[in-house]
Amino acid sequence: MGIQKAFVDLFDKQDDLDLTSGSIVRPLCILALPVILTNAIQTVYTLIDTFWLGQYGNPSLAAITLAYPLAYLLLAVSYGLPVAGSIHVAQETGGENPRRAAHAAAQTITYGLMAGVVVGGLGFFLVDDVLALYNITPTVHRLATQYLQLLSLGLPATIGFVAFVSLMRGSGDTVTPVPIMLGSLALNATLDPVLIFGWGFVPEMGIRGAAIATVTARTLAILVGFTLLFGSKRGLGIEPHQFRPDLSWARRLVRTGVPTSFEQTGRGIAINLLLVMVGTFSTAAVAGYGIGIRIISTVGFATVGISKAVETMTGQNIGAEKLDRAVSLNYRAAAIAFGSLSVLAAATWLGAEPLVRLFTDHQPTVEHSVTFLHWVVPTFGCMGVARTFVGGFRGVGKTIVAAVIVLTMRGVIRLPMAWFGAQEIGPEGIWVAIAASNVLGATLAFAWFRFGPWRESALETIDSSSDELAEVASDD
Structure with a gap:
């Protein structure tokens, strides 16, 4: 009940926030706290997969350890689009242009999902060759490939949820994604041991089970998120026709988002190179x-x-x-x-x-x-x-x-x-x-x-x- 009351209080406080006048410190703290929680939840997400695969066997643990940096790079390529959408939604919300904010959000989702399909498809076919560049055993190579290929197929859902979180944040709402992520985390934690080790009529899947659990949890999270975004009072008032691809918006999103994708990709490469030195x-x-x-x-x-x-x-x-x-x-x-x-x-x-x-x-x-x-x-x-x-x-x-x-x-x-x-x-x-x-x-x-x-x-x-x-x- 205490946690539920805390979320209700945060919802109420964010509903009353005016980011363009009055205090600076109070809205800054109210916006930042749920983002911190969201990042903490995402970290626990990866730790759960690591824990259960560590129980399953060292080859699977080595494979998922190797796969994480490459999975991050796949996400980084498309990451700029949700960030660009968040920026435009924030600017239009501040300018009191709700229709324009909704149009920005719809176009972000349209092109974000497209990018997820394209990048995910490329990742599915390329990860095997990329992993061949690493000095790893055939078993670890095979397991890492299986894991990354399944994550690649689920990349549109991952990008979609990142877009949902970014667009809500741009509108000034950082609280709504938190309980959805908690639910997704709980589902992933439940599915992991069942799919990895097998249970009842569910066969033992090993590292593929971890990937399926992750993709399933993220897919359900984005379905809930989009339902709230489109069909609730916390949404942005998006209308169906606003999802129609708009080339002028594609140019705007690319112009704003591509630098962020380069930034995130460069960050990931730098992290890996530093690890090589160590x-x-x-x-x-x-x-x-x-x-x-x-x-x-x-x-x-x-x-x-x-x-x-x-x-x-x-x-x-x-x-x-x-x-x-x-x-x-x-x-x-x-x-x-x-x-x-x-x-x-x-x-x-x-x-x-x-x-x-x-x-x-x-x-x-x-x-x-x-x-x-x-x-x-x-x-x-x-x-x-x-x-x-x-x-x-x-x-x-x-x-x-x-x-x-x-x-x-x-x-x-x-x-x-x-x-x-x-x-x-x-x-x-x-x-x-x-x-x-x-x-x-x-x-x-x-x-x-x-x-x-x-x-x-x-x-x-x-x-x-x-x-x-x-x-x-x-x-x-």
């Missing part, structure tokens, strides 16, 4: 890095929540032509992120060794992980600043700027520094590179937001977008 050292160094990343990822929930809340609030204020308020909320959010995460950093730094020993007592692994945390943890505040301003640039529609900041931070700064540090110092050189790139990335994001030539074009971009949508609406 993998050249001892098993203890690799394990220590893995534990450190798990601890760091919990902070990532908070930074993503703040970033997405800033993206929505910035988009709505730009749509309402309140550029000064949009700028102010970005600075305020960055200050909140830096301050709160710095306090968390101090606590984590002091408690680094006890935290690591929750995962392992192997002393060399503990030493590597604690050293990693002692270098990276002090930059928590910088991580929050960088993601805050990246969210702000997306809200304005400057997704190219956001992508350049992220790819510069991870590809131009972090990877070369990590390679050089690994050669000269060892694993600790990689830890130093990660910390330095966080600081330099935050500096770059702040400087670009403070001094970059984006303000002059921001309202002009929104005005031109409104004119194009007006033409679309009149055609309808």
Whole structure:
């Protein structure tokens, strides 16, 4: 009952939110909290598959571990479309243009599902050849291929649900997706052991069962999500004819979304390359890095929540032509992120060794992980600043700027520094590179937001977008 009441309270609070006037801090927190919960649920989603396949056998566990980065890359290729839709819905909602917001949402769903079918089809036929590039056993290769091919077939459902979450967030509602994701998580957790090990008349499917459970849970989640989006008071008032493909909207979504897809793809490649560098050292160094990343990822929930809340609030204020308020909320959010995460950093730094020993007592692994945390943890505040301003640039529609900041931070700064540090110092050189790139990335994001030539074009971009949508609406 306590959890149910908390959700009802959040629903009520978001219903009363005005993102374009009044307080900045209160709506920022109310928007960010459900996003943090959503990301936490998604992490548990993957942990459940990993747990049950770990019980099933090491080859399946190795296969799913290898498959996750490739599954992320498949999603990243199409990820820009839902983000683009969220930005346009936020801007039109802020401009009090509900019909245009609905048109933006419908076109996002149309082209998002198309992209999911195309990318999923390519993934189904290509994953076997891509996995052949890895130095893995034939058994692991076969199992990873089976898992990824089934996930590829379910990619339209995954993209569809990402689009649903993004569009609701753009309208200012980050609460509605949370209970749907909880239901999807519960279904996946129930189906996993049944389909993996077999039960009653259900045959034993192994890793294919994990993939089927995931795809089934995501498909049902998107059916519930779309029902709410189209047929409830929490929806956007989408009309059936608005799903008709509109080439002018395809150009708009591509222009806004492609940079984000490049950003997410580049992020995934950078993560894998960094792991390759770490993998050249001892098993203890690799394990220590893995534990450190798990601890760091919990902070990532908070930074993503703040970033997405800033993206929505910035988009709505730009749509309402309140550029000064949009700028102010970005600075305020960055200050909140830096301050709160710095306090968390101090606590984590002091408690680094006890935290690591929750995962392992192997002393060399503990030493590597604690050293990693002692270098990276002090930059928590910088991580929050960088993601805050990246969210702000997306809200304005400057997704190219956001992508350049992220790819510069991870590809131009972090990877070369990590390679050089690994050669000269060892694993600790990689830890130093990660910390330095966080600081330099935050500096770059702040400087670009403070001094970059984006303000002059921001309202002009929104005005031109409104004119194009007006033409679309009149055609309808």
